[in-house]
Amino acid sequence: MHIIWSIWFVLHVIFICTFIAQINCDCSDGKGRCEWIPWKSWNSCSTSCGGGRQSRFRDLCCATDWSYDECINKCGLVDHSREYRDCNNLCYNGGSFWSSRCICQDINYGSCCLSVCPTINQCNNRSCSNPYNTMCKECHEDNLLFKRWNGDAECQRMCAWNNHFCWPGTCGSYGLTKDCKCDHGFLKRLIEDDSAINAGETTCQPNTNPDISTCDMKAIGLNGETKSTTSLNLPAACQNLKDVYGNYQPVRMDFVMVSDFIVSYNSTRPSFIREEHFGITDTTVNVKIKTVQDCV
Missing domain, CATH: 2.20.100.10 (Thrombospondin type-1 (TSP1) repeat)
Incomplete structure (x- = not known):
């Protein structure tokens, strides 16, 4: 036992x-x-x-x-x-260790500050805690050319002097080009391009052509010979022009036109526009040369 x-x-x-x-x-x-x-x-x-x-x-x-x-x-x-x-209290990209975790610089995130926040177009300074909540803290030319929008998730272009004036028209209560509405008689020309501060266009262009009230054309020869398309017996309206014939070689063609162009608008001029000028920027003239034979 x-x-x-x-x-x-x-x-x-x-x-x-x-x-x-x-x-x-x-x-x-x-x-x-x-x-x-x-x-x-x-x-x-x-x-x-x-x-x-x-x-x-x-x-x-x-x-x-x-x-x-x-x-x-x-x-x-x-x-x-x-x-x-x-x-291993190491934080990268300028981050600092505080209270048992890394405090990252604005542009970085992650437990070690190794990841970079996604870019926001035309944003100078951004921050995030993950790739899905990036926020812009300052846009380029903040509140002058670009404004933080959509909960600071984007930078929207503002109506401004740099070919984004949207006038005659209005830019809505927030002054953004996306809200541009042109006055009656004007057509919005919008070219969206945020690759640079002054890129793109938001303008209001007249959508009616000017009236040509009178016009004349003269064919001038080497020795001062002159032939005019106007008739002495008819008003100088363009529809009254007539063909001209001459037996000399023209060395110069002179064109004279008088046009009426009236612009009216209702919008108040924004502060970034000091003055405006409307006018005719280009004119197209078609000239046809005919050869006449067997003339007596």
């Missing part, structure tokens, strides 16, 4: 030590009961940058059949078997 009892005791001790990992049953390193075994090495950091955590642990010498909690209580100890510390 004595031999059987001794075997049972050994098995019991092995069972206790196997399932209570933080109790060192043999109390090695010269440690006695209720003494902490030296710390193990620190384990690997949880991240390579942006602030991680690492831990280490130690065993408690307690060569008895007590449980770990019983060892702590009966030895009069505070459970201090594991400790933690911060590690």
Whole structure:
């Protein structure tokens, strides 16, 4: 019976030590009961940058059949078997580590400040915390040529002096080219181009042609010969012009036209337009030369 009892005791001790990992049953390193075994090495950091955590642990010498909690209580100890510390507090692209995380510069985001916020067209300064919430903090020529719009998610072009004046017309209550409405008698010409500050066009052009009230053409020869298309017996209206014939070689053609061009509008001139001028910018004249033979 004595031999059987001794075997049972050994098995019991092995069972206790196997399932209570933080109790060192043999109390090695010269440690006695209720003494902490030296710390193990620190384990690997949880991240390579942006602030991680690492831990280490130690065993408690307690060569008895007590449980770990019983060892702590009966030895009069505070459970201090594991400790933690911060590690790899590295932030890239000018970011700074504060309160266990990286605080990134405006243009970067991510746990290590390695990612770049998506661009916003014509935005000088942007920020984000992920690729889906980029916000513009300042547009190019902010509130002069471009305005932050749509919750600061974009920079909209404003009506301005740089060929985006939208006048005669109005640009809505926010002064944006996208809201440009031309006055009656004018047609909006819109060329959307935000590649540069002064690119594109938002203008209101007259959509009616001027009236040509009178016109004349003279064919002038080398020796001053002159032939006119007007008739002495009819008004000088263009529809009354007649063909002219001459037996000399013209060296110069003179064209004279008088036009009526009346512009009316209702909009108030915006502050960035000091004055306006409307006029005829180009005229097309078609001349047909006919060869006349067998003339007497």
